[in-house]
Amino acid sequence: MSEGAEAFADLTEADLRAVFEGADYVADEELVTAVYLSLKLGKPLLVEGEPGSGKTELGKVLAEGFETDLVRLQCYEGLAAEHTLYEWNYTKQMLAVQSGEGNVEGGGSGGNVEGGESDVVESQGDGSSGESVFSEEYIFERPLLQALTHEGPTPPVLLIDEVDRADEEFEAFLLEVLSDFQASIPEYGTVSADQRPVVVITSNRTRGLSDALKRRCLYCYVEPPEFEAELEIVRRKVPELDATVAAEVCGIVQELREEAFLKQPGVAETLDWARAVATLRSNGDDSDLTAEEIQRSVGTLVKEAEDVQRIDAQLLERLEAAARDAREAVES
């Protein structure tokens, strides 16, 4: 058993499937195995896939299923380590020093901190006294530190979302956290996790990730679901939509994914469109989707101007045919 995986020592794949079932999350066998191994081996899971394929949802489902906290770190260009780990409360520090309640000697506190100095420093030569301003009281905990210092019976789920948006420097910084599940704060000491958080890293593949990061992770690519799986998702998430209309919606989305669009519709877009159709048909109408209806609401599915331009009469005809086929497949 890997270090940090004790919390999931008795977990079986059946338990994991039950967690997904309970959250109405439709996961294929490959994803279940990858998540299972991630939990058992205590390794971060790198999930790649097109936007809207349910990667972020995976982290939320795991947190909800294991009744633990979800710590989410949304990555973006220019994200710096201090924004993800900790920040000093400068204003409070300055006020403490000016009022003589704190001093600027090295800090450190109990808990899991190693290498720090004592909390309270005796009276200094300059007359200042009291607690060091480099102690826990003056720290803003950011997501990574929150995940490392989490207390509770089950480790938290740390969701590092869209890591490909962050810079390579941030990836390098992540390596320390993901290797040893500890982080160094120069003025404070090294903070290490009592129990390893469950780490889910998502990427939309807008750029390649470093080999060093990949080496530390298990990998899973979330493919767009097949027709049956997508229909199951729509039925669970949008129960108000008639089943045959839901089939038509999924048939059309499958057909659209065959087109060389700049942005392929993901499951999130399918659900948006299904909800849009359900809203437009609030009277429970279960008749066939028409070309006009498709064109009117297709903005929830296709979100690039160039892609919208490509939906012409010919394509609409094909979409209607795909919808008919899907309806017939379900009805039979």
Add this chain to the structure above:
Amino acid sequence: MPTDTPDFGAARDHVLREVVRFARKLRLAGATVPANAGLSATEALVEVGLSDRARVRGALHATLVTSARDSETFDELFPEFWYRLRTGLEATASVADGEQWGDRGADERDGNTDVDGALSDPSAGDSADSTELRDGESEDDPEGELEVRSRRIADTAAPPEDIDGDDERSSTFSAVGESTAIDEETTGGDRLDENAVRRFEGALATLAGRRWSRSREGVAVDVRGALRESLATGGVAVTLPARERERSAFSACVLVDVSQSVLDAVDRGFLLSVLDALVADGRSVRVFFFDTDIREVTDVFARQRGDPAAALERSEVTWGGGTQIGASLATLRQRWPHAVDRQTATVVISDGLDVGELDDLESGMAWLARRSGAVVWLNPLAASPRYEPTCRGMAAALPYVDALFAFGGNDDLRDVARQIGRYGPGGPVGYEHDFRDRSPVGDESGAGGNDTGNDRAGRTEATQS
């Protein structure tokens, strides 16, 4: 046939050997497999057992694959791994009837341990990484029955569809054809849109221009920004934001295939006008012509702006020979090694029709990809809506190319600029993302505003296969 006692050691060695072998075959097929993947894969197998093919596949996929593009390779090689694993285990094992090797669930129920127990040995991982195939063991021997498809595009992809024989014109493709002098009258065709070229240059700009922007990598301090941010911390500048010059200057190495097949596919006047504009506008642009040999022609373009054909003729530059891209790249590497660097975008204009040594082409492209900031391939044949990069030269070069685009006219340049400007050369860009309505060959009604290049390209594609 089963013997009296299960040979756990042999079974464990067999599994470790096969995992290492599988990882090695993935690497040989071009997949990126981390160095510690064998260890991770073995740990994963301990958790999932060895009896269920889907679980073993899932476990190995999670640990050995690090990129979606490697999944196809994995799926091609996994059946062979599975076959070897099972047949080896069956040969080694002497389990009781009905008992499954490595079925962890069954083991837990029965209270037994088998090969999983052996795999969970802490030293097993080290063995996995260091286990070598025995001498004489053939990597290509799948023990008989499995056919494993090769990953190489050129080997697996079907040849392009034949185009109706109505097309009367065809291009000449020869690997060793003789070069001819450039005719001064090589003008006309599509009139170059300078704006399209400027947009193209802007999209591929790699050098710092005059404008400043905030950047974490910048070496200059953004004083104004620091003062603004210090307002939130009582006037104390906690961090010093950095800034750098925006990349807006174009530096490129342009490699132009001037073999007969390319000259038949492109509008020659347009090609020369583009090169002329690139040399004039770029901060550092070097142009090389290659067919069976490579020569630099930057000076010729620089000497006489506006009439490159005349300048080339006067300089006795020839074109229209055969094609040996790999050999030309090797010469470039030897004679002009500093023509490309990380600050340079390499633009290759070629149809990829090459009968030289594929190894030379691959190593040349690998060098280009390593040295260049980006490698963009402009292929006149890709202007055809039916184009597929299946010819051997293009297929071999493709893995090293950041983006492959059509090259036939101003619209193609604009589309390159639009796509790269928006997503970058490493993004979802290329001819396959060209959304313009391009009518098939033979449709005289026009091709989305494109010019004669499309028609020529389509016909050339038909004849090269």
